[in-house]
Amino acid sequence: xxxxxxxxxxxxxxxxxxxxxxxxxxxxxxxxxxxxxxxxxxxxxxxxxxxxxxxxxxxxxxxxxxxxxxxxxxxxxxxxxxxxxxxxxxxxxxxxxxxxxxxxxxxxxxxxxxxxxxxxxxxxxxxxxxxxxxxxxxxxxxxxxxxxxxxxxxxxxxxxxxxxxxxxxxxxxxxxxxxxxxxxxxxxxxxxxxxxxxxxxxxxxxxxxxxxxxxxxxxxxxxxxxxxxxxxxxxxxxxxxxxxxxxxxxxxxxxxxxxxxxxxxxxxxxxxxxxxxxxxxxxxxxxxxxxxxx
Amino acid sequence: xxxxxxxxxxxxxxxxxxxxxxxxxxxxxxxxxxxxxxxxxxxxxxxxxxxxxxxxxxxxxxxxxxxxxxxxxxxxxxxxxxxxxxxxxxxxxxxxxxxxxxxxxxxxxxxxxxxxxxxxxxxxxxxxxxxxxxxxxxxxxxxxxxxxxxxxxxxxxxxxxxxxxxxxxxxxxxxxxxxxxxxxxxxxxxxxxxxxxxxxxxxxxxxxxxxxxxxxxxxxxxxxxxxxxxxxxxxxxxxxxxxxxxxxxxxxxxxxxxxxxxxxxxxxxxxxxxxxxxxxxxxxxxxxxxxxxxxxxxxxxxxxxxxxxxxxxxxxxxxx
Numbered sequence: 001x002x003x004x005x006x007x008x009x010x011x012x013x014x015x016x017x018x019x020x021x022x023x024x025x026x027x028x029x030x031x032x033x034x035x036x037x038x039x040x041x042x043x044x045x046x047x048x049x050x051x052x053x054x055x056x057x058x059x060x061x062x063x064x065x066x067x068x069x070x071x072x073x074x075x076x077x078x079x080x081x082x083x084x085x086x087x088x089x090x091x092x093x094x095x096x097x098x099x100x101x102x103x104x105x106x107x108x109x110x111x112x113x114x115x116x117x118x119x120x121x122x123x124x125x126x127x128x129x130x131x132x133x134x135x136x137x138x139x140x141x142x143x144x145x146x147x148x149x150x151x152x153x154x155x156x157x158x159x160x161x162x163x164x165x166x167x168x169x170x171x172x173x174x175x176x177x178x179x180x181x182x183x184x185x186x187x188x189x190x191x192x193x194x195x196x197x198x199x200x201x202x203x204x205x206x207x208x209x210x211x212x213x214x215x216x217x218x219x220x221x222x223x224x225x226x227x228x229x230x231x232x233x234x235x236x237x238x239x240x241x242x243x244x245x246x247x248x249x250x251x252x253x254x255x256x257x258x259x260x261x262x263x264x265x266x267x268x269x270x271x272x273x274x275x276x277x278x279x280x281x282x283x284x285x286x287x288x289x290x291x292x293x294x
Numbered sequence: 295x296x297x298x299x300x301x302x303x304x305x306x307x308x309x310x311x312x313x314x315x316x317x318x319x320x321x322x323x324x325x326x327x328x329x330x331x332x333x334x335x336x337x338x339x340x341x342x343x344x345x346x347x348x349x350x351x352x353x354x355x356x357x358x359x360x361x362x363x364x365x366x367x368x369x370x371x372x373x374x375x376x377x378x379x380x381x382x383x384x385x386x387x388x389x390x391x392x393x394x395x396x397x398x399x400x401x402x403x404x405x406x407x408x409x410x411x412x413x414x415x416x417x418x419x420x421x422x423x424x425x426x427x428x429x430x431x432x433x434x435x436x437x438x439x440x441x442x443x444x445x446x447x448x449x450x451x452x453x454x455x456x457x458x459x460x461x462x463x464x465x466x467x468x469x470x471x472x473x474x475x476x477x478x479x480x481x482x483x484x485x486x487x488x489x490x491x492x493x494x495x496x497x498x499x500x501x502x503x504x505x506x507x508x509x510x511x512x513x514x515x516x517x518x519x520x521x522x523x524x525x526x527x528x529x530x531x532x533x534x535x536x537x538x539x540x541x542x543x544x545x546x547x548x549x550x551x552x553x554x555x556x557x558x559x560x561x562x563x564x565x566x567x568x569x570x571x572x573x574x575x576x577x578x579x580x581x582x583x584x585x586x587x588x589x590x591x592x593x594x595x596x597x598x599x600x601x602x603x604x605x606x607x608x609x610x611x612x613x614x
Contacts, residue, residue, distance in 0.1 A: 011328050012328055012329070013329075014329055014570075014571055014572050051569055051570065057569075058360050058361040058516075059358060060358065060361065060362065060363055060515050060516075060565055060566075060568060060569045061356070061358045061363060061568060061569070062568065062569065102570070104329070104571060231353070232354065232356070234356050234358075234363060234365075234568045235567070235568035235571070237325055237326070237328070237329065237571050238321065238325035239319060239320050239321045239325050239326055239567060239568070239571075240319070240356070240365070240367075240568050241318075241321075241341075241350065241355070241367045241370050242353070242354075242355045242356035242365065242367065243353075244350070244353060244355070244370070245353070255349075256349045256350055256370055261325060276353075277352055277353055277354075277507065278352050279349050279350070279351065279352050283349045284347050284349060285346065285347035285348040285349035285350075285370070285371075285373070286349045287349075
């Protein structure tokens, strides 16, 4: 599992990565693996695709996880966060130190960074906050300010609340059951946070309805949104065509766009959130598209 | 032990090795090239190309099943113009051999695609995906009707430059696959690709609804390998001289050898690429080892070999 000769050094690679640690973090698991080439090439927003179940697994599809952290120890480690909900993720959560994971990465387009220092609001739903922490570090290093707005159903499902409080200029937490922070969802707190932080750029990751609501809200203030989508993928490398959603390009044409190679980060304003899960009539190549275009 | 001679033929075209990508599982090679050297493959079989750009079906398009998956992509693709402008030239600059899969909704559409591809330089072969609904016959799938399949193949063969082999890709969802195979060969197919996915379905017991937005989908992966072996076996028996590209659930070199022993001279890798983007290199390596272990110096010596072996010999040889 090595890269072919002549490949650009910072492209994705497939590795047999030894597991360093698997630790429980509230309702989630954080897995750290030794993967120097992935750690070196990583930029915030990118993800890994891992094979589950071992070499003879009956589960064929790779599971995609946002990279939460990279470190320089052991030559380079990569950490990602998972929710052990199905057989594949439960298998992952059961791995132990020195087990070996078949992992490909870093995959996908990273978060674009503002050219000049800006007031950035990072919004995470559930463990969708995981990719926001390396982004926050990168933003701060470039002189931007970072405010956090994290939400989930309950306190144990808010990932990284303490880190957000420690490293953000402000950190606002919402839970639907009120067990941590404000009772409600992130969009309930959005107006106040944007106002107080004088937000210029929003980065968001979480469930589709949250990303849709955040984008619609930000539109009112004309604040650009960079949204990291959590579409389900089969391969993660751009060949299976399952992780598509309707995205409007700069040419004004909407295409069924792969979130693995053309995302997972999209301009929130370019995604046709209301049409996710459908084929809009005016998408390139939709049934009757030629007639409609005439 | 001298290295195994892996050369094989795709119609009259010689390929350095028998491992191809299966249509729809490697795009047009570009994405996969980040993980595997596409020039070292026997050939890249492209995702099926149609005349016009096509959006495909809504999501969810995929469901994982035991040792397999269902997909309902709906042939999303850029159309022949973009393919000829962007994808085919890229494959050729990489030094890859391009087998172009084509799909249409009428025999005339298939023929037009074949003509366009014949005019373009560098097409190694055409694979005709006839598992598409025929709009001129109430949406009956071409591959399920020997006459409709033959009409498409005849039109494609007539429109294709003589130097380019035409392979018909057959569906296993038929009563007698050998009958369809005979019909396609009579219509001018230079070879057969066996097998396409099987039609399947999954229902989400939480939502109480079908998992796929397209309701039904194509089942692929190791779960269907025994069906591929059976289809290849039956077609090889019926048409021993006709070249076969085998595909269906191949995951390892051992699996590839199984299809070869049944009668395939080439093997396409599909769903396994989603699982392991480095699968092509690995399976080729494993296949060479398997052939060497079986004492076969040339790949071509193994093609269809299971038909010639007495049933009593080596019966338990491959029990893992």
